[in-house]
Amino acid sequence: MNIAAPTEGSTQRRARSRRAAPELAQIDPSGADPLEQQVYRSIRDALIGGRVAAGVGLSVRSLAETLGVSAAPVRDALKRLEADGVLFARPRSGFSTRPLDAAEYADLLDVRLRLEPHAAALAARRARPDDLAAIAAAHEGYSRALAEGAEGTRIAAHNQRFHFAIYRAAQNPVLLDLISNLWVRLGPVLARVTPDLIPGGHDHHALALDAIREGRADIAAQAIDEDLSGAARSISATIAALQASDGNG
Structure with missing residues (x-):
């Protein structure tokens, strides 16, 4: 990157x-x-x-x-x-x-990998028809932004809408609040990540949507886990580049 x-x-x-x-x-x-x-x-x-x-x-x-x-x-x-x-x-x-360094991001990722796949599994069990519609609409918006080559901030916003449509469908306000606290630190970095460098990101979103529709909790959790893990490489590269840029500024 x-x-x-x-x-x-x-x-x-x-x-x-x-x-x-x-x-x-x-x-x-x-x-x-x-x-x-x-x-x-x-x-x-x-x-x-x-x-x-x-x-x-x-x-x-x-x-x-x-x-x-x-x-x-x-x-x-x-x-x-x-x-x-x-x-x-x-x-x-x-x-x-505030700058996010590599060590802090590793800690954030560790907690995200514990909470967000669990939220997706709960969504597969608890999602209501209006939740499914919101997740599908968010996925469509994310896909369209990618196809149009939208700027990073717009794609990051659509990515956030997709993930949080799933996490709200988990019907667990405590879990949603914990995840939100992690994302408030991460969001500004996500806006700088190049989406085409995230392996299979779009495919993981589609897989998560299908699994939640079908009530397959394990597959939904796995899709979100792989989405976060795949994005981690690009996010880590972005953080390193930002740190290098700050050091040269």
């Missing part, structure tokens, strides 16, 4: 990326949940969905404008994500995603 060291042009593009907010779920100022909680959840979901690529900063001003709120709840949400270990503050430059 090739991720070039920053050039003057790429530095300028990165600066523009810092000023532009990612696609965010809109909030409801009149809703029951506190505004800061809604803002936190919206930004966190963007990180989980790979809509913020690794190395791209987050501007309080641009996020506030996108969400239609003042800077205060956005700043509070970003500080909370910093406390979560997901972001770090740059003096006079807002916030940025």
Whole structure:
């Protein structure tokens, strides 16, 4: 995998990326949940969905404008994500995603391989018709994005929708919350992974969908296990390239 060291042009593009907010779920100022909680959840979901690529900063001003709120709840949400270990503050430059190193990724993968295949097995046993429809629609969106050669952030978002459609179908909120906590650290890196370097990724998704439809828990778990293991090589290469780029920057 090739991720070039920053050039003057790429530095300028990165600066523009810092000023532009990612696609965010809109909030409801009149809703029951506190505004800061809604803002936190919206930004966190963007990180989980790979809509913020690794190395791209987050501007309080641009996020506030996108969400239609003042800077205060956005700043509070970003500080909370910093406390979560997901972001770090740059003096006079807002916030940025915290680098994920090889050792931390290995630890994340170890836990993911224990939780996510189990969630797929539960989905095969518990999925309702609306769950199956959501998984199929997410798979179709992912396949279409691949066929169109979409940019990494878009493909990462479709990949996240597919996986989480399965994990929600497991009907286990505790398990879903644990998996979400892992993905919030991983999402920005997934946006930088080249999908065609992930062996059999599309095939594993199709196999998982078919197995869940047919109630074959063991096959569903195996498909997700192989999907995560296959992607691990490309993700590890991406992390190494990002670390090398940071060292040269």
